[in-house]
Amino acid sequence: MPSSTVTSEQPTNSADFPWQFARSRRFSLGVPRHFTVSPDGRRVLFVRTLSGTDPVGRLWQYEDGTERLLADPALLVGAGPNAVPEEERLLRERARERTVGVVSYATDEAARLVAFALSGALWAVRTDGGTPFSVPAAGPVIDPRPSPDGRYIAYVSRRCFHVVDLAGADRQLARAEGPEISYGLAEYVAAESMHRLRGYWWAPDSRRVLVARVDTGRVERRYVSDPADPTKPPQAIRYPAAGTPNAEVTLQLLSLEGERVEVEWDRKAYEYVVAAGWDAHGPFITVQSRDQRVVRTLAVDPETGATEVLHERTDPAWVEIIDGTPARTASGALVLHEDEGDTRYLTVGGRRVTPEGMQLCAVLGVEGERVLFTASEDPLETHVWCHEPGRGNRRLSREPGRYTGVARGGTVVLAGETLRGDEAGVLRGDETAGDPPYQVLTSLAEEPSVTPRPVHLTLGERELRGALYLPSWHEEGTGKLPVLLDPYGGPGIQLVGRARGWFTYMSQWFAEQGFAVLVVDGRGTPNRGPAWEKTIHGDQLTPALEDQVDALRAAAARCADLDLTRVAIRGWSFGGFLAAAAVLHRPEVFHAAVAGAPPTDQRMYDTHWKERFLGDPEEQPENYVRSSLAGHGHLLSRPLLLVHGLADDNVAAAHTLRFSAELLAAGKPHSVLPLPGATHLPADDAVNAQLLHFQRDFLLKALEERADQG
CATH class of the missing domain: 3.40.50.1820 (Alpha/Beta hydrolase fold, catalytic domain)
Incomplete structure (x- = not known):
């Protein structure tokens, strides 16, 4: 048994720790997160608060070794807590979000236009200069996402789905037919248990959107009240307890001109919508049976809504959901996982590309024929890997830790827990973490007052x-x-x-x-x-x-x-x-x-x-x-x-x-x-x-x- 004696280089002062732990939101404040890389790999967008005790998220851009502040909520809507729409509050609860201000954002394909919501208002900023500007919207804004060409921003307001251009011309593409209907939002179990936090996906040509319609009319009501404030009425939520009805989820293809096409699949047999997307090969969805033993990946005909089975997986216990799958490479090869024995493999085009004993954790993204993924060869570490035909698998993170990442244009951002704590850095080209060009993004997190000695x-x-x-x-x-x-x-x-x-x-x-x-x-x-x-x-x-x-x-x-x-x-x-x-x-x-x-x-x-x-x-x-x-x-x-x-x-x-x-x-x-x-x-x-x-x-x-x- 190794000695547990602490040395003079490892001081421990735990008296302040509980307050430090609380005010730093578990040491998450001040840590860079939510990364986006531009297509040319030169720019990295991210969110970070100003210190290890500041809860207000701000939008930043890293380029040529320099960080630049793009949007500061304190300058746009004022300091202090700001009200958010109820749907946004629930989305943050599902995501276990601990900050305010800019907590999430989305960009166009070029990563030149960024959209985000502040206190229910729609804001945008261009990354090539200028200041953030407000975009008129029909009501409180949830989950704004620019179109790939940057001409429009889609959003949800009062459970209705809207698209607005940057001049403020707004189109309501789908109106909620009743209080139990919503368009463009993830239902409870999708957000809480499937890790699907979004409810719509733009087409690459920016002319159509794949949108989820959720009907919670069959779902049991629960009432959450505050006994400490008996004057406050209880809040009714729709919660599908085990063995009770789920929300009814359907998908529709909406055009900017107002056309609507229903996506067709056997919803009785496959009531869960696990994932969806729209790439150069068209829209696709993943659906799952209620007993979770069958998962199908379906190609969607964007003109008729008809679906075709691309892949089916079964398991006598349950089919595990792997974040980032399904995906498709530029050639159309399906990126999925496959379980056999005691190994979870990464497959590309139906072929296993990872060895026995390496456990696939998540697919982080696809660019061309390259697949970025996380995997574990040792239960104590999770690393970022890149698979590329002809080159096989390369591990990009080197030092011990649990990593995730995002890649584009030859640049990879690695982020995760390391032996030094939470850390994020930028890799260029074929470098690996630890090479001299590896650039660590500034973390403003507090230094914990205790030193772990596991x-x-x-x-x-x-x-x-x-x-x-x-x-x-x-x-x-x-x-x-x-x-x-x-x-x-x-x-x-x-x-x-x-x-x-x-x-x-x-x-x-x-x-x-x-x-x-x-x-x-x-x-x-x-x-x-x-x-x-x-x-x-x-x-x-x-x-x-x-x-x-x-x-x-x-x-x-x-x-x-x-x-x-x-x-x-x-x-x-x-x-x-x-x-x-x-x-x-x-x-x-x-x-x-x-x-x-x-x-x-x-x-x-x-x-x-x-x-x-x-x-x-x-x-x-x-x-x-x-x-x-x-x-x-x-x-x-x-x-x-x-x-x-x-x-x-x-x-x-x-x-x-x-x-x-x-x-x-x-x-x-x-x-x-x-x-x-x-x-x-x-x-x-x-x-x-x-x-x-x-x-x-x-x-x-x-x-x-x-x-x-x-």
Whole structure:
């Protein structure tokens, strides 16, 4: 076991960390993001705030080694918080957006015209000089996107779809027929569970648009209220819980002249629209069956709306959705993924182009015949690669980390978590990160007051990847430390890696409070192959909990300073569910837990996400019973703190409130911390800072009392 002694070059001052963590929005402020590269590769657009505590996003351009501010919201609409349309607020919630101001933007094909929304108003700026200018719009603007030729800007307003020219001549191409209809917006499950945040796509000739029409009339209503303000009426949202009807999504081809063509496919068999696009070969869509075992990629005839199957993939569990697919190269070759055995391959034109054991993570873009993608050869790292016929695969990111990127015109922007923290840089030509011409974009993020000191471990017979954080002041062999498991442990997120992210700083802060903190990515987490991911099919609890227990015991065998008589666990969302399950089902191992926003009853979670893993609750109810906390409250025998935002529209507060009622009825003492006005990602800085203190104090007290009891 490597020593955990801190050197003089690694000072740790954790007293200010909770406030620093909160005011920096998990150290995300001041970091460059949302990159666009011009066709010639000379210019890079991005969004960044002015400091590590400034929440206002501004639009920047990088060219010839120089950064230039293109749009400053403080100069355009004034400083301070500004109201946004409700649809925009919901879109930001789905994207877990933590900033205000310019939070997103879109450009024309030449990256010369940039459009963005501020406080519901439409703004644009030209990247070749000049100041931002407002564009008259019919109402509050959502998701503005210029046409490829830069003559028009499409947007959504009051659920209607509009196109406006730069002089302000506005055309309403689709009008919402009722309060449950919208055009050009992604429905809830698309944005939350499929990573599709947009609802329309321009044709390359700028004369037509592929637009999604969403009808939520069949979807169950939920009401989110603020108990702290009883004068405020509840907000009704459409939330499709597992086993209930989804929104009806159709697609239409709209011309600027007002013509409308319906896209035709078997919507009864394939009700999910996973992805869509429009390239030089025409429009295309990807649709998925309700049970998620069949995915079809369809070519769309732009004149008639008829569709043709280009590709079909099936899987007995579920077909995984890979960001960026499908795509097509200049020659028309389909870019997709293929799962076989325990490898997720990248395929181009039906041919595998990545080797066995390399796990495709996402397709980042296609230019000509080149394909930019991310892949993992080691579960602890994710790198950016370029595939090109005749040259094979080249890895562009070199240093350890988890990277993503964007490429165009021979320029690649690499961004991600590195050993130094969040970083972004520009590569030219055939360079790789680390070559002298690699230009790092300026980050204005705060420097965390704690220095992560993870010891990476491979644990148990399943070779679980773990990271152990010990206090900087602790010397091995000088005494036992209480243990805190700090997992997420569920689909879609990895916490263990050779990189510094916000979660590594938080785990180290808990270590500085006197814990040995263990973080483990178990079965069901991504980038270890499809077989690893799908071991949780039908049971999201048992494998995840087994892996935490096995990893804990294996880590204790490696490090004698871990005190297995004092073990706590904490987590948020799936991690919160896992923490509560740990003290319910394995009280002989776990002695206290903090469960934040836990989905306690899996039937209350959304259709696409939950049915993917557990099936139809009417046909396979046993999967939901074994994977829920509800119904098992009588098992509680350890201290448990439940934390939940009362405005959470993802994991409803009802999950915690109903489970608390079950615990009370069973005579099981527990604690509940409600967060008025907080969503799934609490935004209040004071709340986020105090939450860390509150969790620490609860866990230390619980383990202290256990030690006193012998």
